[in-house]
Amino acid sequence: MPPHIALLVNPVSGRRRAAVTAVRLKQALRDAGARVHVYTGRSASDSRRMARLAASDNPDALVAVGGDGLVHQALQGVVGTGVPLAVVPTGTGNDIARAFGRPSGPARDVAAAILRGRTRPADTVRMTLADGTQRYYLSVLACGFDARVNERVNDSRFRLGRVGYVMGLLAELRSFAPVDFEIEVDGRRIAEPGMLVAVGNTGAYGGGMLVCPDAEPDDGLLDVVFVREAPVGRFLRLFPRVFNGSHTECDEVVVERGRSVTIRAAAGAAYADGERVGEPPLVCEVVPKSVEMLELTS
Structure with a gap:
């Protein structure tokens, strides 16, 4: 057949x-x-x-x-x-x-x-929203500043990949205010104002921006990157480092790893795989080896 x-x-x-x-x-x-x-x-x-x-x-x-x-x-x-x-x-x-x-x-x-x-097994992330709705994602979930940039870019008539993301970033900085976050990673708690939180199964979003540079889609763990509140000038100097993943070395950045992540936030929406999925509170749980990805490279 x-x-x-x-x-x-x-x-x-x-x-x-x-x-x-x-x-x-x-x-x-x-x-x-x-x-x-x-x-x-x-x-x-x-x-x-x-x-x-x-x-x-x-x-x-x-x-x-x-x-x-x-x-x-x-x-x-x-x-x-x-x-x-x-x-x-x-x-x-x-x-x-x-x-x-x-x-x-x-x-x-x-x-x-x-x-x-030829396939390789990969983890996915099961996300549960406040109303009990469940969705899965493969790459990165973002809340806070980067989600706001995503909304701005998606509302634009022009889709320019990474360039469009950077233009949206600069525009969003004019009005963005830090968000009060409460984050739990396997029971470990972070509760303070911040600029953004990203929960990565893979490393990149926004057209190759390495927000979770060490994330691997088959290790059974989620990489969590939280950026604390920072003055706009400092944030502007810090954010370009996301293009090579070196932002995780900065004092304002907290990196955690775990199997389950709960996010509560005072405002804003969450985006996963670049798609708007709802508003916090939400729970992300890794589902190991739950999808077979077909390898298309030689």
Whole structure:
């Protein structure tokens, strides 16, 4: 029986680059003998529904063609099912693809890598919101300043990846006030005003910014980075160090590791995989080896 591949596509991702990529990949997979079913999501909720529908058919792989947001929706469908997840990035940030290996070369090479079926098990993070709603994420959850920047960037008509994030950062600094945080990491408590907290399963967000530089997606632990309250000038000098991960050496930065993280905050929303997921309080728990990630690099 030929292999069955499900493509989940956000056709407008990357200024419609996803649609073009998906068409080429579908043809390359069929030329290689695969049976291909394409699922198109026009919104986050629609993509999530389509991912669950695709996974229920037990394909040999679910391939997300889009940005981190689409991968986040695809994850909701495959986590815990054993259906491998592959990422063909066409978004602006593409931090998840960067963490698990970005495919390169023409569509036929990507198709060959998909059909090779080489996987690696990865942890996911189960997030529980105040109303009991549960979601999973793969990369980083952010609250505070970086979440506010995410909101500003997402509301913009222009998507410029890391450049857009930095522009949003500078704009947000004009009005941002530190947030009163209460954070518990495996029972260890941090309670003080801060600029941001990030809970990472992988290291980067915002198009390659290494907020949790030592995070590994298969170690059964979450990396927590908390930035204490700091004057704007000091924060401006500190924040660029996130591009190489050296900010964790600063006195204002607290780094913890654990299996369970609870976040309470006086204000603001939380973003995970670049998607708005709700407001604190929330709980993040690592779920070891709960998804199979398809390796698309040679």
